[in-house]
Amino acid sequence: MPQSLTPWFLVIQRLGIALLTLVIVSFAVFFATELLPGDVAEILLGQAATPEAVAGLREAMGLNEPALSRFVGWLVGLLGGDLGTSYVNKMEVVELISGRLGNSLKLAGVTTLVSVPIALALGIGAAMWRGSLFDRIVSVLTISVISVPEFMVATLAVLIFAVWLGWLPALSYGADVSSLSAMLKAYAMPVITLSFVVSAQMIRMTRAAVIETINTPYVEMALLKGASRKRMVLGHALPNALGPIANAVALSLSYLVGGVIIVETIFNYPGVAKLMVDAVSTRDLPLIQSCAMIFCVSYLSLITLADMIAILSNPRLRR
Amino acid sequence: MTNPLVSVRDLRIGATTDAGRKVEIIKGVSFDIEPGEIVALIGESGSGKTTIALSLMGHTRTGCRIDGGNIRLGTSEITAMSERARASVRGTEVSYVPQSAAAAFNPSKRIMEQVIEIAAIHELMPRAEAEKKAVELFRALALPDAEHIGQRYPHQVSGGQLQRLSAAMALIGDPKLVIFDEPTTALDVTTQIEVLRAFKSVMQKGGMAGVYVSHDLAVVAQIADRIIVLRGGEIQEVGSAEQILRAPQHPYTKQLLAAFEPVPHQPVDQPVQAAKPTPVLEVFDLCAGYGPMRDGVPLAKILKNVNFKLERGRNLGVIGESGSGKSTLARAIAGILPAYRGAVMVDGKELKPDLQNRSKDDLQRMQMVFQLADTALNPAHSIGSILARPLTFYEGLRGKAREARVIELLDMVHLPAALRHRLPGELSGGQKQRVNLARALAASPELILCDEITSALDTVVAAAILELLKELQRELGLSYMFISHDLSTVEAICDDVLVMYKGEVVEALPAARMSSEATHPYSRLLISSVPQLDTGWLSGLEQDPELVAQFANR
């Protein structure tokens, strides 16, 4: 490899591309929002939206400026670290988002801690004992989970654990989180639901990635050295399957930030996904933009992180 | 009389094919190996030599299983053991040196880790001791920087070194039997010598028995005490190395040996249209490379100022080892990799560097045949449609006329007409390479670029392909540019030879007088490194160590 293509170069190149992507997305989101029928003034007034009232409110909110200048204004503000002010309730977007983002990240974090180890263990186990009863059970389970709509899983979980058994609270937010056990209880339901949803895909991908590396000559070589199955899989196959596994995990996790709208709705959990939904329905442009940026940043950073793990786990790329 | 170390009796191994049919791939093989003896298993692809070797470790590849017979190694009955018991034998009693060390080393772990893994798995000795022993083995295998080479990753050492390291990996557990599975096949000839020497000396010192699997009689002759000739899963002949080489009994052994005999090339009589003096191909100062372009020069420059001329009806051989740029040369000429400097002239007409800018006529005149017949044929198309496409593309042939021409082409390469309805996957390697040739011929070219077209084939099959090439040249007045790493192949078909080293032509000379007249040190090294069918060749060979250090790709 030529000297200039060091990992740092790769990292910087990737970061640059990510930034560019962000700008493209913000632009696209802005104009998609512009295309939506109705604007924040009309939506806010709802049934009371008489033409005069709308015009007055528009004027008051500064919506009469041309779209492009508002976009540029927002972008410039962003560069200065200012996400702008919500049209709807005049609060700083940072203020609106920070709490919500914290919630989302908390939920995503706990779910990650629960689901990733389990998913990896099951995926690797299924690959290790390929064709065994264990493998088949895992396969059937993952297919079943993939095949059931998320809101069904969530509703069933509430019914069973909160309503019938009364073990867990039906709502997560605002529940008593003073003690560790109370906190675990509060998060249990959304975490269980989300873990189900994201694990299935991770299990499948992990299994496939490990099986692929098991079929390589160096794993056969380990076999011919007298290595046990465990050693072959964990010591030889797994380190080389890290790249694809990291990618699968990143894709699944990126879903945890923006894709959890259904779980947020059912468990009444105030995260960014719901915030974005609100923002869209009130055409609150600065908020929509900022949420979209958050999703994009989290997606891109996860993907980039996975890329970097792939690079670092491969001595040929690492230097 | 001592007991043999290994005894194999009536071994039968079956396999389930992709289509679900059960076939027997080893059909009742019996042989013994005495302690300290090196036995070679020789045969062409599909002869079952690797399958037998692996079965000595109790291992069969996916889809195969031992159906009958028994294998005894020392006191252990391999065939009767559980998988767990077999694992305990592997590495300690019998160990394995793979065909491609590059693939058999885990890319993400340090070399030392992998070399001493056998000691760790079987808890043979403490880690420090194992590392010390590994370093000793590295020395014994003549590896450079033996103290520290273990700290590197597999991709950081050369192929030849990796192959020797894999031997160290096999020897760390002091096995009684070492299995070498074509360990030098993937190496360049200059590298092969050093590896063979290292193997031979450690085996002799350790007094271990060995099984050496190879298709190359000349290599086997250097290392084996006894040779077992295999074909189609059955033993054809067993004998001492000397006997097999000097006095083969079985007709198949004779055939194998015959394929090794160099057939001197008879230049074709000067073609009919000799009136045309322009060379069919002329190359001036050709430079090409890969990577992003900067100031019109690519980042990785491969070819450096290559010049040569190929007269009509003559054949040009290009030899060199891996990394010499010989394939890049072919690609640059064909326009697949546009040259960034220099010129390519066909029939005295300068071609555009990029094939997209060349006219159909230019393209038609020059055709290329690739090394790997498997990947050069689209597995989704029938042979008939593969051959039909150039006919339609260049000449606009359709319908009956095209069909007739396809049959004619198949006939030219000695394939039955019915083959046109088959898919490439259903053909043998030799047949595929013939189809490849036929496709090139379909364009009615004047020049064919042959990129290592016989390298992946068994010797007998390769010899037949060379015969075919000569025959076609006689009939069609073609010119070949023949790229190969194998001197004898080049000698067999070419009039002139270019020796390439690191992207440059170091020497150009007539093929017939190559051995005698080569002057460039690299050419001499290359020529002297080709193994001969002589058991004493390796021990008698002397090479200038400085020369080796300068040029060999170790």
Place this chain on the structure above:
Amino acid sequence: MTKIPTNWTGRDDAMVEQMIRRGASRRELLKMLMSSGVAAAAGGSLLMRAGAAVAATPVSGGSLKAAGWSSSTADTLDPAKASLSTDYVRCCAFYNRLTFLDEAGQVQMELADSVASDDAQTWEVKLKSGVTFHDGKTLSADDVVFSLKRHLDEAVGSKVNSIAKQMTEISKVDDLTVKIVLSAPNADLPTILSLHHFMIIADGTTDFSKANGTGAFICEAFEPGVRSVAVKNPNYFKAEGPYLDSFEFFAIPDNNARVNALLSGDIQLAASVNPRSMRMLEGQDSVMTSVTTAGNYTNLNIRLDLEPGAKADFVEGMKYLVNREMIQKSVLRGFAEIGNDQPVSAANRYHNPNLAPRAFDPEKAKYHFEKAGLLGTEIPMVASDAASSSVDMATVVQQAGSQIGMNLKVERVPSDGYWSNYWLKAPVHFGNINPRPTPDILFSLLYSSDAPWNESQYKSEKFDSMMVEARGALDEEKRTAMYWEMQEMIANEAGTIIPAYISNVDAVSSKLGGLKANPLGGMMGYAFAEYVWLNA
């Protein structure tokens, strides 16, 4: 005044439930209640599992968690902009109005001591003295003038701007007196002032990130789209209440999740439960339901100025084609009263009970459609989840149409932007009107020729002049007669089909005491917080 009778027993309770389940109409139910000696609740309200309400001794203390059905970042503490139930609940807790409506729909004074006028045009509002805001400031006429005048400023974006416009002069007379002059006489001003938007805020307030009101609760935390937390106001001016130490309010938009949260005990009040969930609540000792029929309705509007509504026979046909009984029983699961195509519900004292709902008669409908020449033509009906139950109602009408060869097509459109893009605009569409306290507000908002929300573009000079006349009429009998006639005119002439008045069902924990129905809407007209208590 309505009182839950003290001899009300669990058996009666079960009987009512039984009847409702069998699909007894509201009217039948009321009849049954009458016969058993129970006075019909004025607002048509009824507490199921009423046992809990019997032990009507307030208990102080405790913390309540209640969930509404919608909330977003547009949540506001600005009463002028309040638009969702969530906003109303918060405003009622943190602020007070000059007047409010009790369970019977009668005007009661809150911050005002009196609201009086001789000619219904010039009004004098006397304020209670000694009322303080949460920040300690004393309530004065300046605060009232500021609070009312805000609605006239378009930059505020007030929802009641059009109603407030009739107040041509709002001025301070003295510290505790405010004069309001109307552009034309309106006897309903005291009722108008009970609207949630006319909450009184402190003079000069512009920052609504916190609430500074006179209300029973002090705002401790407010996160738009998330929740609000309120604690008891120790200096509340009313003698009674609040009983709760604190209450938390948030929204769980998913009906099922809301009910589940109540059933699992995470919340004590789930507002506006879908009747579909009733079976889940039945047989649960820990919960009871509070049903209010305040006059909210979802209606099918046919614009008379556009095709096909311009053909009178089409409108007539549609009125026969709407199967009101099926809508009331199946779509609304009996939690509704069959409507008679006019907006004044039985909860209102001006409701005209003699106006019978049009009977479902497909044959007559077919006759009219044939006459209009529209049989077989595809006619889209625009419905949306924004207008509650409208999609299901549309399905019922569509199904009835398909039986007689009338090709009505349901066109479900997104909730977002429904009110600005489809409502009032599409030729045949659904609307949803929240209860209004006076017929005058309903008529001037929805049916006068220049009404801002004239859903069917109904224009009648006679109607307009009657409306103005009734507005200024101080003679109750004359007024009632005029309103009855106007209701008849709407039912027969306008293009608005009002198949049913929808009941609001709040599900509450059986520990919750003091919850009564109110004609201004569910959750005691959103003001439940200061009246309810938690039994141990």
Place this chain on the structure above:
Amino acid sequence: MMAEVTTTTAKDTPKRKGPGYRFNWVGKIGLAIILFWAVVAVVGPWLAPHPPGEIVDWDYFGPVTKDFWMGTDYLGRDIFSRILMGARYTVGIALAAVTLACTLGVILGMVAAVAGGWFDMILSRLLDAFNGIPSLLFGLVVVAAVGSSIPVLVLTLAAIYMPGAYRFARALAVNVNTMDFVTVARARGEGTPYLILREIFPNILGPVLADLGLRFVFIVLVLSGLSFLGLGVQPPNADWGALVRENIEGLSLGAPAVIFPSVAIASLTISVNMFIDNLPTKIRDRSE
């Protein structure tokens, strides 16, 4: 559902039974169920005993009876009839969307792989960026913007799944593109359309078909997720996801109205999975 799914079809079955394109019994069951639903999608409306919008029972969430084989829904409509009608929408929309997404994605992916350079770079970046937007949110914006109709649904779903199909096809095509037979064709002077259609496409067809199947499963689920957000077919018709959604209140009562549509969805998605996982390796891994 997943914003992005790069599907690596696991090679579960090293052994195949019988020559050629024969399936094992699990695959056969999967295929049988798929075919069953396909048939229902076509003839369903004629089999349905009631119109899907007709209220046939005053009761709601009714039990299974001999008149209503799968009970009644929240309005008292016949669930059996609604499922039969819904098959058409669920299967039809998912099929249309997946076909559109894969066709477009595969074509673009192959073009990008062959063309390379900045075309590839820009297209990949753009679609990557699109992937960053959660699919359900995207659906939501679409509902807000243009409302809900079958073409909108199909296009939205196709847009959500196109980048994934693109990525998958591009990765495969890049591999095939480096094969010598493509180089041969290129050296012959063939143009891009020929390279894509005749040389590359036949060799990625197998994995692309398997990928198409998996995407189909996800589309069925996202379709049900979208109906959660209000984007679905026009009433009185409903896809299965919407049937589950509108009757979810019946879940705690164990109402057949919510159970049968769920079973229908699961049976379709599981059978597609079964079918794909047990596809003969010949079809699945032809390019490998």
